[in-house]
Amino acid sequence: MKTIACIGAGYVGGPTMAMIAAKCPDLTVLVADVNADRIRAWGTDTLPIYEPGLLPLVRQARGRNLFFTTDVAEAIHRADLIFVSVNTPTKTYGQGAGLAADLQYWEKVAREILAHSDRDKIVVEKSTLPVRTAEAMARILHSDGGRIRFDILSNPEFLAEGTAVKDLENPDRVLVGGDLETENGRRAVEALADIYRRWVPRERVLTTNVWSSELSKLVANAFLAQRVSSINSISALAETTGADVGEVARAVGMDSRIGGKFLRAGIGFGGSCFKKDILNLVYLCRNYGLTEVADYWESVVRLNEYQKTRFVRNMLKAMFNTIAGKRIAVLGFAFKADTGDTRETPALTVCRELLAEHAEVVISDPAALDNARREFGDTAHIQFEPDPAQAAAGAHALVFLTDWDSYRHLDFAALYHGMVKPAFLFDGRNFLNHRELFHLGFNVYPIGSQPLTHLAAGGPGPGQDGPVGLWVCGLWGKTGLASDGSDGSD
Ligand code: NAD
Ligand code: UGA
Numbered sequence: 064m065k066t067i068a069c070i071g072a073g074y075v076g077g078p079t080m081a082m083i084a085a086k087c088p089d090l091t092v093l094v095a096d097v098n099a100d101r102i103r104a105w106g107t108d109t110l111p112i113y114e115p116g117l118l119p120l121v122r123q124a125r126g127r128n129l130f131f132t133t134d135v136a137e138a139i140h141r142a143d144l145i146f147v148s149v150n151t152p153t154k155t156y157g158q159g160a161g162l163a164a165d166l167q168y169w170e171k172v173a174r175e176i177l178a179h180s181d182r183d184k185i186v187v188e189k190s191t192l193p194v195r196t197a198e199a200m201a202r203i204l205h206s207d208g209g210r211i212r213f214d215i216l217s218n219p220e221f222l223a224e225g226t227a228v229k230d231l232e233n234p235d236r237v238l239v240g241g242d243l244e245t246e247n248g249r250r251a252v253e254a255l256a257d258i259y260r261r262w263v264p265r266e267r268v269l270t271t272n273v274w275s276s277e278l279s280k281l282v283a284n285a286f287l288a289q290r291v292s293s294i295n296s297i298s299a300l301a302e303t304t305g306a307d308v309g310e311v312a313r314a315v316g317m318d319s320r321i322g323g324k325f326l327r328a329g330i331g332f333g334g335s336c337f338k339k340d341i342l343n344l345v346y347l348c349r350n351y352g353l354t355e356v357a358d359y360w361e362s363v364v365r366l367n368e369y370q371k372t373r374f375v376r377n378m379l380k381a382m383f384n385t386i387a388g389k390r391i392a393v394l395g396f397a398f399k400a401d402t403g404d405t406r407e408t409p410a411l412t413v414c415r416e417l418l419a420e421h422a423e424v425v426i427s428d429p430a431a432l433d434n435a436r437r438e439f440g441d442t443a444h445i446q447f448e449p450d451p452a453q454a455a456a457g458a459h460a461l462v463f464l465t466d467w468d469s470y471r472h473l474d475f476a477a478l479y480h481g482m483v484k485p486a487f488l489f490d491g492r493n494f495l496n497h498r499e500l501f502h503l504g505f506n507v508y509p510i511g512s513q514p515l516t517h518l519a520a521g522g523p524g525p526g527q528d529g530p531v532g533l534w535v536c537g538l539w540g541k542t543g544l545a546s547d548g549s550d551g552s553d
Contacts, residue, residue, distance in 0.1 A: 281341075331368075
């Protein structure tokens with residue numbers, strides 16, 4: 064094995080190949096994409112994706128054994144092993160629209176591989192694909208009578224954005240699926256596994272059959288998303304019962320059988336994959352007549368939609384049932400911190416709903432502002448402001464939708480000073496110090512616990528101490544504030 068290629072230089076193809084090139088200096092790694100702008104950017108110090116630690120990794124190998132190119136045919140021709148890491152979005156048309164994966168990019172690549180190969184090759188599914196896609200690929204690749212042998216492997220990627228470099232350097236596991244029944248199949252599996260074994264401990268490189276590998280990827284994402292929806296469902300209950308979802312998550316997560324990760328309640332999960340992959344699983348189950356199973360997984364996505372809408376509904380109630388004409392500063396637009404990616408970001412739904420209420424929306428984000436601009440095009444009543452302090456100036460409310468670390472260190476006293484009073488703060492990620500903010504004068508609305516507000520009749524003002532119970536308004540998820548500005552409780 065001398066040369067490997069990767070078709071698709073996106074969030075997965077770019078970082079994954081940079082890691083392989085850095086760890087295997089004896090291999091030549093060609094990353095090919097039809098998107099010329101992307102390929103150009105990979106050759107500069109302004110990479111096309113924002114990912115901590117990625118630039119030094121790319122620089123380590125770029126020009127040595129890592130090359131970015133738009134010449135897909137040449138990359139295919141030269142490679143002994145080809146990763147396919149193209150996008151597999153949800154289909155928006157025809158059969159399975161809204162659920163199934165759109166495999167047009169994937170199939171196009173399969174046909175290109177066949178057209179530009181003149182010797183045996185290993186082809187690796189890196190993209191997340193429906194179960195049994197490898198079988199379809201095998202049929203396409205062998206459609207000219209088997210002139211060349213292609214061994215098809217599944218090697219799903221488990222990196223998360225924002226921690227991609229860390230995840231690739233030290234993965235929980237690497238999964239290689241192949242035809243373990245044949246000698247050729249086993250050899251191909253071992254060839255790929257050996258690449259990872261250069262830096263991943265042997266016991267973490269798992270080999271399995273192709274279908275199990277494909278299904279494991281969908282299931283891993285479905286389980287992770289299910290945990291987020293589970294805790295978010297409890298956040299709604301906590302708001303109506305007076306419990307604190309953070310405390311509940313801590314107590315529940317300390318059970319070693321459950322574990323503490325992925326139990327942060329918030330505005331809902333986003334990102335290009337959770338929803339897409341669950342819907343893919345749902346489609347698969349429906350296809351096989353497993354209605355109950357399909358319904359079960361679909362409810363994870365439904366709950367996520369509910370959580371986003373519920374957040375805006377609560378905002379509206381808190382702000383006297385009208386936000387028309389009010390300046391709302393949205394701080395954070397990326398679907399999570401440490402990425403500029405805005406695909407399926409919950410912030411998009413929230414902003415659209417705020418605009419539908421005729422709010423004046425100002426969006427700020429340290430890495431996702433260009434993508435945010437693209438999402439909204441020429442939409443009226445929306446502004447983009449890199450400086451959070453400028454975004455907050457003159458605002459009625461601050462709405463935190465991404466938990467950027469830099470936001471923890473904002474000068475909140477100054478922000479409060481420049482805002483219209485009463486000043487509202489909605490923490491869609493539950494990551495700020497709510498009590499401190501309350502003492503600065505903000506009316507603070509977390510997710511999954513009671514708001515801290517100065518609005519209840521007779522309550523102390525900003526900076527004053529007193530029995531919180533007197534001025535915390537009751538059960539905001541249920542009642543919120545009444546339109547007269549009282550807390551709506553007895
Ligand atoms: P992406 O959209 O960032 O990148 C895909 C790239 O493929 C694009 O640059 C596109 O131009 C290119 N492409 C499409 N058709 C092509 C063709 N015929 N020839 C050459 N290039 C072509 O997508 P991504 O986020 O990198 O995801 C890729 C796959 O990996 C998806 O299946 C996704 O589900 C999966 N995945 C993504 C993540 C993630 O964090 N983003 C993590 C794990 C798995
Ligand atoms: C996820 C998986 O974690 C990766 O293993 C997988 O490879 C990837 O999807 C994929 O297939 O694309 P990613 O979407 O990049 O990675 O990011 P996550 O950290 O999983 O977060 C997803 C969403 O859930 C974010 O919006 C995040 O804010 C939200 N989340 C996560 C919560 O609301 N609460 C939590 O406790 C955890």
